[in-house]
Amino acid sequence: MNGNNTTGGVEEVGAYGEFRFRHPTVEDGDTIWRLAKHSPPLDLNSRYTYLILCKHFRETCVIGESDKGIASFLSAYNPPERSDVLFVWQVAVARHQQGEGVASAMVKYLLSEEYLKDVTYLETSVTPSNRKSLALFKSIAGYLNTTMEKQEFLKGEDFGANEHPPEILLRIGPFTHAPKEVSDEGSEGLKVFKEKESEVRSYSRSFPTVFDHAHGSIIYDESNNRYIDFFAGAGTLNYGHNNPLVTEALIEYLQNDGIVHGLDKATTSKRRFIESFYSIILEPRDLDYKIQFPGPTGTNAVETALKLARMIKGTSNIISFTNAFHGLTMGSLSITGNDFYRDESFISRNNVAFMPYDGYFGDSINTVDYLRKFLEDSSSGLDDPAAVIVETVQGEGGVNVSSIEWLRQLSELCHEFDILLIVDDIQVGNGRTGPFFSFEHAGIKPDIVTLSKSIGGGLPLSLVLMKPELDIWKPGEHTGTFRGNNLAFVAATQLFNYWKTDELTQEINKKSSILRKRLESIRDRHPELEADVRGRGLIYGLDVPHRGFCENLAKAAFDRNVIIELAGAENNVLKFLPSLIIEEELLREGLDIIEECVEDVLKEEVLIYQTRTSCDVVL
Structure with a gap:
């Protein structure tokens, strides 16, 4: 020594x-x-x-x-x-x-x-x-x-x-x-990012290459290596990279000197967007909402929804759920469950109560009944809530799927106790679960809905939908510099064409079956994984409780040119988010690679339950 x-x-x-x-x-x-x-x-x-x-x-x-x-x-x-x-x-x-x-x-x-x-x-x-x-x-x-x-x-x-x-x-x-x-x-191409970009960067660490161009569900790096995209920009690219409907419309719009930045001024692109959204999306579903454009990202929509709900009800308490993810600005962060993002030095959880999501205690306990008990008991310590905010499928939280009956009961409970129901459809709306809105499965009509990510076809845009009687804003009371992204209006208006018929929903359901059956096959062939398969539509998760397995699986997939991310508090869920319009052949090709990666990772060692070790590596 x-x-x-x-x-x-x-x-x-x-x-x-x-x-x-x-x-x-x-x-x-x-x-x-x-x-x-x-x-x-x-x-x-x-x-x-x-x-x-x-x-x-x-x-x-x-x-x-x-x-x-x-x-x-x-x-x-x-x-x-x-x-x-x-x-x-x-x-x-x-x-x-x-x-x-x-x-x-x-x-x-x-x-x-x-x-x-x-x-x-x-x-x-x-x-x-x-x-x-x-x-x-x-x-x-x-x-x-x-x-x-x-x-x-x-x-x-x-x-x-x-x-x-x-x-x-x-x-x-x-x-x-x-x-x-x-x-x-x-x-060498990553050097500038490592040296000059903030330590907060994330996906450039998970996918260590420099990407250059993309089309559909294929993305290429600067060395022209081809990757199958099962990530879709964290749900922002439901219609694929550079969808030709969007590309052609944007080029024409810019060549004709169309308005790019308009704040909330009336523009032709905004008018076409609103008219198309009502005629193609809302009216056929018998949904009557006013539209607010709060800013470019999902967290802007959530902040706006919380502010509006508190104004309407005159009380500040909000009910959120375990494993929820609603954004990382202060209000959105206060109702986000994962403590990785939250530090007591900068976030307050005052006026927020967390309740167990559907299935949190297992199938035998109905957590809506649990919430009801709190609301009925004046000594429960739960202040009267202005709103309940919920994701019908918790994407970042681990692909936790609420049942149809649970959503219906939650909606009825909110109505009974005069609580506003906010559905955060930022990641799992826009067709991700099959229909345009994820809550359509349950046949409910939320008071407020937040949309972002794929609503702009990959360009920054978010919406808050509210029942007309809830639109109590005074002119200019809630503003934002980038609340009128006209390029996103152009893109979105083109993409609404997918929803003129139910053909896309049928395609999503068909590909959902392919994805689900393949993941269930992996689970059934490898009982040692103790895996669970959860999902709806084209968002699915392979949950493996053994520490580090899914992280190694995602890395192995990237090494074989499949881009896929993790979810869950412990990164224990491999989250599948392919484009809604991915070709079946390409979907199967990517799943073949994932299956091979599972076999390779399993070859390393027989799995046992999570334990601590003499050489624990925190990577």
């Missing part, structure tokens, strides 16, 4: 994107302990342990830092009398740096040290369910052009009374040389 008792001094560092790597000092010990503490499910050791690592084992430990401070840590050591082995103990990466390849870069940085030149094997121990660790070290084995073996290491009873599954040893090697430097693993 190359221990070093010295502290302080300037350390030579290795750069990786925004990161600099160096060996820790005693002064870093407390920061490393706090990083581990806030990186669940990493097992937390005492502060003393991390101080000893920084003092006596510092030359086989690495920290990664940027101008914002330490955000990653790796501890390792040479086992006694085994200078040819480097054993990795813990790896942690702060959440905001996850997905950047920082963990593997720390390993490579350490292996590049001259005093570790005799190391020809890399080892660690994991429980078989730790998919992230398995994937990490498999990728490192590939980088070193060698193999990774799995051996028995520790038995469950070795841990005494602490219930712990057995550990397996991952042994990588032999390798003849270590890399001499740590280089940026991403393409």
